[in-house]
Amino acid sequence: MFDATSEPIIALSHIDMNFIKPSGGPLPVLAGIDVTVREGEILGLLGRSGSGKSTLLRIAGGLIKPSAGTVLYRGKPLGGPAEGIAVVFQTFALYPWLTVLENVELGLDAAGLRSDDAHRRAMSAIDLIGLDGFQSAYPRELSGGMRQRVGFARALVSDPILLLMDEPFSALDVLTAETLRTDFLDLWGAHQLATKAVLMVTHNIEEAVLMCDRILVLGANPGRIVAEIKVPLPQPRNRLDTAFHEIVDEIYAILTSRMTEAMGAQSRIHGGLVQQLPEVAATRLGGFAEALAAPPFEGRAELAQIARALTLPSNRLFPIAAALHLLEFAELEEGTIKLTAAGRVLAHSDIDGRKLLFREHLLRFVPLAAHIRQVLDERAAHAAPRERFEYELEDHLPRPEAVKTMQTAIDWARYAELFAYNDRTRTFSLDRGAA
Numbered sequence: 466m467f468d469a470t471s472e473p474i475i476a477l478s479h480i481d482m483n484f485i486k487p488s489g490g491p492l493p494v495l496a497g498i499d500v501t502v503r504e505g506e507i508l509g510l511l512g513r514s515g516s517g518k519s520t521l522l523r524i525a526g527g528l529i530k531p532s533a534g535t536v537l538y539r540g541k542p543l544g545g546p547a548e549g550i551a552v553v554f555q556t557f558a559l560y561p562w563l564t565v566l567e568n569v570e571l572g573l574d575a576a577g578l579r580s581d582d583a584h585r586r587a588m589s590a591i592d593l594i595g596l597d598g599f600q601s602a603y604p605r606e607l608s609g610g611m612r613q614r615v616g617f618a619r620a621l622v623s624d625p626i627l628l629l630m631d632e633p634f635s636a637l638d639v640l641t642a643e644t645l646r647t648d649f650l651d652l653w654g655a656h657q658l659a660t661k662a663v664l665m666v667t668h669n670i671e672e673a674v675l676m677c678d679r680i681l682v683l684g685a686n687p688g689r690i691v692a693e694i695k696v697p698l699p700q701p702r703n704r705l706d707t708a709f710h711e712i713v714d715e716i717y718a719i720l721t722s723r724m725t726e727a728m729g730a731q732s733r734i735h736g737g738l739v740q741q742l743p744e745v746a747a748t749r750l751g752g753f754a755e756a757l758a759a760p761p762f763e764g765r766a767e768l769a770q771i772a773r774a775l776t777l778p779s780n781r782l783f784p785i786a787a788a789l790h791l792l793e794f795a796e797l798e799e800g801t802i803k804l805t806a807a808g809r810v811l812a813h814s815d816i817d818g819r820k821l822l823f824r825e826h827l828l829r830f831v832p833l834a835a836h837i838r839q840v841l842d843e844r845a846a847h848a849a850p851r852e853r854f855e856y857e858l859e860d861h862l863p864r865p866e867a868v869k870t871m872q873t874a875i876d877w878a879r880y881a882e883l884f885a886y887n888d889r890t891r892t893f894s895l896d897r898g899a900a
Contacts (some may be wrong), residue, residue, distance in 0.1 A: 471504040474627050474662040475525055475543070480534035482520055482687075486860045491532075493687035494520055494863055498534070500664075500681065500690075502627070507653070507663040509677035511670065511716065513724060513783060515741060515866045517688025518666040519631055525664055526552050526629050539626070551625035553616050555632040559604045565591065565615050566600040572619040590622035593657065595648060610641035617649070624659035631666045635780070642672075647701075650676060654700050668780030670716050670769075674709060675702050682716065684723045686741070686862075692719045710769065717768045717779070718800035724787055725797050738832045739861035742873035743784035743791070747880035751811055751819045753785050754794060757804055758812035764804040771802070792826045824881035833858075833874050837893055838883055847895040851886070854893075 480498035483491035495517045502508045502525075510518045523529045524536060527546045536543040538550065551572070559568050569587040578586070591600050594614045604612055613633060620628060634642035652658050667673050673680045674696055682692040694716060698708060756775060758764050766774075772782045786802050789795035794808035804812065811822055828835045837854055841847050851871065858867035875886045885896040 469503065471506070473501050473503050473537075474506075474539060475664070476501045476537045477521070477525060478535050478537075480521070480524060480531045480536075482517065482524065482529075483532045484863055487856055488860050492861070492863060495524075495531070496687040496689050498688070498690060500525075502662045502664050504661045506679065507665060507677045509673040509680040510664070510666045510683060511668070511673045511680050511720075512683030512688065513685055513720065514668070514744065514869070515688075515863065516683040516685040518683055521683075521688065522552075522629050522631050522664065522666050525627075526550055528552075549626035550629065551620035551623055551627075552629045552631065553613075553620045553633040555635055559612060559615055561604050563603075564600065565596060565602050565604075565607070565618075568604070568615055569618045569622050572622040587618075587622055590618040593652065594618040594621065608641070609637050610645055613637060613645060617645075621658060621660070626659070626661050628658075628660045628663045629665075630663060632668065633665075634672065635668065639776075639778075646672065646676060650700060668778075668783075670713055670720075670779040671704060672778075674698075674712050674716070675704070680716065682719050682723075684726075691723055692716075694719075714767065714769050714800060720779075720783065721768060721786075721797050721800050724783065725790065738836055739858050740791075740831075740833065740870075741862055741866055742831070742833070742870045742877075743787040744869045744873055745784040745788050747823060747877045749785060750788055750792070750794065750823075751814075754789065754804060754808050754812040757795070757802065758809055764809060766802060768800050768802055792823075792830050794826065820881060823877070824883055827877055827881050827883060831874070831877070833870070834878050834883060837874070837878070841884055841893060841895050849893050851891040851893065 477498060477500040480495055481493070482495035483493050486492045498521060500508070500521070510521060512518050520529070524531050527543045527550065538547055560571070566587055569590055570583050573583045573586060588600065591597055594617050596611065596614050596618060599607065599611065604615070607615070613636070616633070634646055637645065665677065677696055680694040680696065681690050682694065683689065684691040694712065696712060698706070702709060756762070757766060757771065762771060768782060768786060771777070772779060786795065786797055789802070789808065790797045793805055794811050795805060796803050807822065807826065811819055814822060828838070833854070837849070840849050840853070855867060855871050858870055862870065878884050879886065885894050886892070887894065
């Protein structure tokens with residue numbers, strides 16, 4: 466069991482991070498972050514998209530420098546990438562022209578080892594992570610799970626003191642991710658790794674509770690720590706345990722509360738035109754509303770409960786719930802989602818009825834979509850460039866979130882037949898269906 470009094474491996478204090486707006490001013494991404502990761506600990510960073518989790522992880526790895534604050538690695542200032550820190554990325558990030566062995570050996574490039582020593586250590590890491598026999602294979606020959614194992618082997622081959630993991634299981638299917646998580650925890654619990662501490666970014670609530678000793682919940686815009694959750698459950702952990710469910714439900718309630726607060730705050734900025742939209746297809750909303758309206762939920766459910774029933778991980782459930790709340794098809798409160806009267810109509814309507822109702826709510830509750838439509842109506846050519854609207858978003862949201870928000874607005878508007886978009890010319894327009 467993790468000892469909270471053990472030696473700090475890395476400590477981030479008073480971290481602020483600002484990006485630059487197109488207008489030249491600062492755009493806060495992280496504010497007032499304090500994080501300490503101690504020896505023997507797996508610490509999770511959990512939050513919705515846009516909360517700055519990956520940015521914070523890159524600061525901890527010395528890959529980017531914060532705008533303010535200090536980072537101490539083993540008691541000394543971190544001025545850049547340091548020996549003893551390794552990263553496992555969300556994507557496999559392998560060189561396709563290199564074999565498994567050659568990709569893993571890249572993790573030793575900075576060590577200056579002789580080729581035979583590098584070969585021996587790489588083979589040992591390959592064996593440790595369960596890839597023995599595949600050292601001569603190329604990435605194209607491997608499944609997604611095995612390619613991610615190569616990523617783990619490349620990170621572990623240097624015997625890092627601190628391992629940083631940026632959603633390392635999110636690109637994998639459910640069964641593969643579960644297997645790889647279990648294998649990693651077995652190695653960690655058996656002390657077969659030289660690694661002393663792990664800092665892990667995830668969207669997945671159950672994954673965080675399964676793996677972490679502590680979980681820091683981040684709010685967004687800007688990212689800041691809003692809660693610390695201790696997970697005093699022995700490993701291996703059982704998803705069916707009541708204590709496990711209680712921690713999961715607590716985190717759902719915290720994230721739901723923060724999400725609704727953030728949406729309310731954003732709706733007051735610039736008339737709601739720059740509100741961050743959840744990254745979810747419009748077609749999924751009607752199906753989810755239909756499932757929520759049916760037995761056993763009858764229009765109301767705990768988020769954790771419906772996530773389990775529909776086998777939806779939290780990183781896929783939250784965008785759906787947020788979108789339904791934003792469009793006033795549902796209400797979110799303390800980890801619970803409840804259909805509104807309009808949501809019940811949406812659930813029981815046919816395709817054409819859903820489109821008409823969705824269009825009405827899109828115009829009423831998503832100012833960005835209404836604004837684009839108004840501009841198109843007022844222009845003689847009924848057309849406008851995407852940049853005309855994206856520039857406004859980027860003055861209030863980090864570029865990745867601005868791009869996602871614009872793409873969501875496009876998807877929702879196409880579904881509602883509110884306006885058209887040509888990706889080749891990056892132009893909005895009215896067509897015969899958008900009358």
